[in-house]
Amino acid sequence: MLRPLLICASLSASVGLAQAQDAVFSTKTLTPETAITAARAAMESCRKQGYQVAVAVVDRTGLTQVLLRDRFAGAHTLEVATNKAWTAASFRMSSMALGVETQAGKPMSGIRNQPRVMAIGGGLMIEGGGNMFGAIGVSGAPGGEADEACAKAGMLAIADGLEF
Numbered sequence: 001m002l003r004p005l006l007i008c009a010s011l012s013a014s015v016g017l018a019q020a021q022d023a024v025f026s027t028k029t030l031t032p033e034t035a036i037t038a039a040r041a042a043m044e045s046c047r048k049q050g051y052q053v054a055v056a057v058v059d060r061t062g063l064t065q066v067l068l069r070d071r072f073a074g075a076h077t078l079e080v081a082t083n084k085a086w087t088a089a090s091f092r093m094s095s096m097a098l099g100v101e102t103q104a105g106k107p108m109s110g111i112r113n114q115p116r117v118m119a120i121g122g123g124l125m126i127e128g129g130g131n132m133f134g135a136i137g138v139s140g141a142p143g144g145e146a147d148e149a150c151a152k153a154g155m156l157a158i159a160d161g162l163e164f
Helices: 002-022 032-048 076-091 095-101 109-113 144-162
Strands: 054-059 064-069 123-128 131-139
Touching (some): 032 064
16 A cells, blocks of 8 residues: 555655756856957957947847947947847847848837837847857948848857857
8 A cells, every 4th residue: 555655755756856947947158258259250350341340249138248349430339239239139030130020011010119129230149059148239330231241250250169
């Protein structure tokens, strides 16, 4: 008769352990040094093309880790770069892709009216090894495509450290 009672106790303990494991999670975050490397590489890529930009790197929640502005980048570029990175992190897609998905007449068009949303090119998610670490945003180059190209250069500078 004791046997079924022991099985129930054992089953109950294993269910409790599984629930405890599901109650918490862990995430991986970019180190400040990695975020700085990405930002510097993005800025350098733009400089080589003659563009003065601001670059922001945010963590997976959209909080700013690094913000750089080149000497002659416009005052607006600080906020725009940060919001492009925030947009990519928040929506888990590039800010350029969000721009396509939120055009007038599309179901998600109202999202463009939300504060901080930048539905133009220049914001990219930073991913590696199946993890989303954050995002990078660039502002100040002539157009979203040029901003995005510089952001990609920043991501390439840290890609080896993120692939595991």
